[in-house]
Amino acid sequence: MMTRRATRFGIGWMAAAAFVAGAASDCWAQPGGMGIGGSSGGQQRDQGQSDSAQGESGSATGAIVRFMAAGSEDDELIGRLLVRFESGPTRAFVIRRKDDLHFRLGGKEIPPENLDDVLLAGLNVRVGWNTDKSSGKPTAYLTTFEFTELEIEGLFLAYDADQLRIKGRPANNQEWPAPKRTARPRSNRPPRTYSRPPRENAVAPKSRAAPEKTLRIKFIEDVSAVTDDVTRNAILLADLRRNQRIKATIVFGRQMHLLVSASVQGAGNEDEAGDRSGKHDG
Numbered sequence: 001m002m003t004r005r006a007t008r009f010g011i012g013w014m015a016a017a018a019f020v021a022g023a024a025s026d027c028w029a030q031p032g033g034m035g036i037g038g039s040s041g042g043q044q045r046d047q048g049q050s051d052s053a054q055g056e057s058g059s060a061t062g063a064i065v066r067f068m069a070a071g072s073e074d075d076e077l078i079g080r081l082l083v084r085f086e087s088g089p090t091r092a093f094v095i096r097r098k099d100d101l102h103f104r105l106g107g108k109e110i111p112p113e114n115l116d117d118v119l120l121a122g123l124n125v126r127v128g129w130n131t132d133k134s135s136g137k138p139t140a141y142l143t144t145f146e147f148t149e150l151e152i153e154g155l156f157l158a159y160d161a162d163q164l165r166i167k168g169r170p171a172n173n174q175e176w177p178a179p180k181r182t183a184r185p186r187s188n189r190p191p192r193t194y195s196r197p198p199r200e201n202a203v204a205p206k207s208r209a210a211p212e213k214t215l216r217i218k219f220i221e222d223v224s225a226v227t228d229d230v231t232r233n234a235i236l237l238a239d240l241r242r243n244q245r246i247k248a249t250i251v252f253g254r255q256m257h258l259l260v261s262a263s264v265q266g267a268g269n270e271d272e273a274g275d276r277s278g279k280h281d282g
Contacts (some may be wrong), residue, residue: 056138059128060085061148063254067119079110079121081142083127093129093142101142105251106260108223118220122254124148124177147251149260150177154212156246156264161235164217164259166246169210176210177252217250217257229263240264 001046062085071076078095085091095101103110103118110118130142154168170176217235219226226235248262 031243056106056131056140056141057129059126059144060087061126062086062123064119064121064125065090066121067115069116072113081123081127091129091140093127093140096141099141101133101144103145105147105220105223105258106249107227108111110223118223118258120218120253120256120258122256123258124150124252147260148177149249150174150252151247151249152215153245153247155242156240156244157214157242159219159240162219162221164219164262165214165236166217166248167212167214168246168248169212169248173209176213215250215257216255217248217259218258224259225261226259227261229261229265232263234262 062083065082065084067079067081069079076097078097078101081093081095083091083093097112103112103115105118116123122171124147126144126146126148127142129140130143132139132141151171151174152166152170153166154166157165157167159165225238227233227235228235245265246262249260251258
């Protein structure tokens with residue numbers, strides 16, 4: 001009896017192993033199949049999904065994880081950029097000098113030697129890429145780059161060195177950016193139905209404004225611009241007063257944000273202002 005059971009177990013195990021080997025062979029044989037270090041990007045592009053974050057080329061939105069600048073003596077690379085995409089994966093890209101890729105903030109170009117100041121961890125960006133296979137090892141490199149901007153409005157609180165603090169919320173009834181997560185697959189169970197009829201003269205729920213947040217926003221010299229909302233004249237940070245109304249365009253980030261431009265109401269309220277905000281307001 002023990003011999004028969006052992007024999008049946010051995011045959012069943014061998015059949016299962018053969019099935020797995022056959023499935024793996026089919027996967028390698030298919031053009032879109034995934035191998036070690038490979039991706040299903042080709043199959044996704046065939047389906048028209050140009051916004052995939054896993055293909056050999058494409059474009060997608062995400063957040064900066066880290067920027068690593070190459071040395072000035074490096075004639076080929078400006079640096080390497082890690083991006084965590086909304087669709088899930090984190091990918092590394094090289095920034096090559098020969099591609100003449102431009103980095104702009106508020107229409108002003110950031111030179112390569114200053115990228116450390118603006119490519120901060122957590123900032124929302126959109127990148128495009130391609131893959132170089134000429135060296136035998138596929139290398140993903142950036143082809144396009146742009147910051148994802150957000151308009152906010154609120155009150156100016158203070159500034160310190162190269163940072164502003166603003167308490168506000170997104171303008172135009174927008175929501176705060178939030179990372180998108182892949183939805184879990186649902187079962188084929190039909191949706192629930194309710195037989196209770198709707199109430200007459202039911203009032204639709206009011207949409208709530210996004211909650212206020214206090215943001216630390218980095219001011220980039222010669223790039224960020226602060227102006228009077230009436231005269232459009234430039235304003236120094238030292239001339240801003242606490243509790244002035246302010247509208248700003250920023251690059252939203254996880255912790256630190258970048259100031260693209262801002263306009264403030266001219267005079268501010270002297271009763272609320274007190275001393276100039278300067279560096280005395282923590």
